[in-house]
Amino acid sequence: MDINKTVDAAGMLCPMPILKTVQAVKEMKVGEVLEITATDPGIKPDIKNWCEMMGHQLIDIQEKDNKIIVHLKKLK
């Protein structure tokens, strides 16, 4: 999987990770993939619901070394 853009939201609390995501997705082209690194566990349900609302594809959510790594694809 090619990653086109990354967002480092580690240490940030709600709503900052989503806000950073919104800004990043705005700058991306349709079909590109974004990787978000976060530590706030709220990101897991939040990013899932945000993708559903905004019509983007949540590829996966991984956890590694106390960090949460999210991949999503911009669909529109």
Place this chain on the structure above:
Amino acid sequence: MEKVTPEKATIVVFSGDMDKVMAAFNIAVGAASSGMEVTMLYTFWGLNVLRKDKTGSRTKGIIQKMLTWINKGGTENLPMSRFNMSGMGTWMMKRLMKRYSMPSVRELYTTAKQLGVKMIACTITMGVMGIGKEDLVDDIDEFAGVITYIKDAKESKINLFI
């Protein structure tokens, strides 16, 4: 990107307590981040959020003067709703917020503005408390009353009173 009419969210900011105002901004920023069109109406103590630090240009008479003196405005002067302890509580909360890199009320306001959140100041409160337009921050979108809010709220999917 296809053009669809965005859904609306309306928040009445009645409280001027820092913690409650932060919750209001978090919801506003979250809604705007989810593609909603957000309106925040500031009334009563909520108007303190929009006030510059030194205000009260229109105060008339002893009661308004006293009120302006004890009811401090500005995002940096908002008290906590609990455990304020003459400002100690607010100070401690600000320290904690900084440690967890949480944005301040001022930063949340700026972020909300950048996301297109519409800020409306309640003219009724301004009249009663002796607060003029020149006492408020410069980037307020509208000065209006309850009818403007009702029109927005009628069309809103989310409507909160904080």
